[in-house]
Amino acid sequence: QQPVQSPQAVILREGEDAVINCSSSKALYSVHWYRQKHGEAPVFLMILLKGGEQKGHDKISASFNEKKQQSSLYLTASQLSYSGTYFCGTQSPYNNAGNMLTFGGGTRLMVKP
Amino acid sequence: DAGITQSPRYKITETGRQVTLMCHQTWSHSYMFWYRQDLGHGLRLIYYSAAADITDKGEVPDGYVVSRSKTENFPLTLESATRSQTSVYFCATSSGLHTDTQYFGPGTRLTVL
Numbered sequence: 001q002q003p004v005q006s007p008q009a010v011i012l013r014e015g016e017d018a019v020i021n022c023s024s025s026k027a028l029y030s031v032h033w034y035r036q037k038h039g040e041a042p043v044f045l046m047i048l049l050k051g052g053e054q055k056g057h058d059k060i061s062a063s064f065n066e067k068k069q070q071s072s073l074y075l076t077a078s079q080l081s082y083s084g085t086y087f088c089g090t091q092s093p094y095n096n097a098g099n100m101l102t103f104g105g106g107t108r109l110m111v112k113p
Numbered sequence: 114d115a116g117i118t119q120s121p122r123y124k125i126t127e128t129g130r131q132v133t134l135m136c137h138q139t140w141s142h143s144y145m146f147w148y149r150q151d152l153g154h155g156l157r158l159i160y161y162s163a164a165a166d167i168t169d170k171g172e173v174p175d176g177y178v179v180s181r182s183k184t185e186n187f188p189l190t191l192e193s194a195t196r197s198q199t200s201v202y203f204c205a206t207s208s209g210l211h212t213d214t215q216y217f218g219p220g221t222r223l224t225v226l
Contacts, residue, residue, distance in 0.1 A: 002155070032214050041203060041217040042156070049212065087155065089215070098144035098163055099207040099215055103156040 001025055003090045005104035012078050012111045020073040020107045022088030029093040031064050031071040032101060037084040045073075078111045085109070116140065117218040119204050125224045132191045134221050136204030144207040145187040146215060147171075147179065149200040156203065162187055163209075194225045 003024040010018055022031060030049045034042040048064035048071060059076040071090075075082055085108050089101030117138045126132050136145065147159040158171030160179040168179050176198060178190045191198055201222050205215040 030211075034217075041219050044214050044216065047212070047214050089156075098161065098209045099211075099213055100161070101215060102158075105153070105155045 002102055003088055003104040005086075005088060005107050007107060008105070009108040010110070012109070014080060014111055014113055015077050016111075018075045018078060018109060020075075020086050020088075020109070022071045022073070022090070022104055024069045024090050026069065026090075027093055028064075028066060028069050028071075028090050030091040031062075032089040032091070032099075033062055033071075033073050034087045034089065035082075035084045036087065036106075042087060075109070078109075080111050080113065083109055083111045117204060117206055117216060119202075119218040119221050121221060122219065123222050125226065126194050127226050128195060129193050132194050132223065134189045134191075134202055134204075134223070136187045136189070136218060138185055138187075138204075138206045138218075140206060140208070140216075141184060142206035142216075143184070143209045144215075145181065146205040146207070147177070147187070147189045148203045148205065149173065149198075150203060150220075151200050159189065159202075191223075194223075196225050199223060199225045 003022050006021045032047045033045040036042040062073045064071045085106045087106050088104045120135045146161045148156045150156050157173050162168045162181045165184050181187050201220050203220045204218040207215045
């Protein structure tokens with residue numbers, strides 16, 4: 001079953017912060033975050049492997065609550081280049097061969113000057 | 114290092130014709146995946162392969178055929194294209210290590226008239 005992402009879309013001004021959530025009804029082994037710009041391929045941002053793990057990548061960070069089966073992506077002091085669609089991909093502990101992922105429906109983020 | 118490439122990048126065909134989309138990788142990754150991306154559906158897995166000569170169905174395999182005679186190539190064939198198969202198709206690869214993720218090719222935009 002597909003993980004649920006929220007919000008579906010968000011509009012920000014440059015410098016504002018945003019949080020994107022990814023929630024699963026099933027147990028998770030890992031969560032992978034991607035960003036996709038219009039007309040391009042999804043680009044890997046980060047992977048979270050452990051419950052409660054938090055990772056950072058420039059001003060983009062993420063957390064993973066294994067017990068709640070949820071992950072959140074935090075975008076701080078957003079830049080124009082952050083615009084795009086963000087996808088979470090979840091990996092089951094029962095079928096993690098080959099990094100099999102089930103993707104959420106995506107969150108469209110637009111950053112305006 | 115080309116990484117992962119897809120060809121053609123754009124294809125227009127007619128209903129009933131056979132179409133083959135190519136995917137080639139230079140990383141020697143064991144796992145390869147085919148996804149389709151449609152508005153409102155995110156990324157849906159069509160087929161995947163764990164190694165040469167090993168393939169398995171994903172979420173939406175009907176109407177598609179795959180083969181993998183060599184590790185580096187994973188072609189996707191639409192045996193008799195239908196309008197509902199108009200979509201953007203992405204190939205992805207993974208090493209299969211639990212700390213790794215999937216890496217996407219640039220995509221093929223297919224239109225079936």
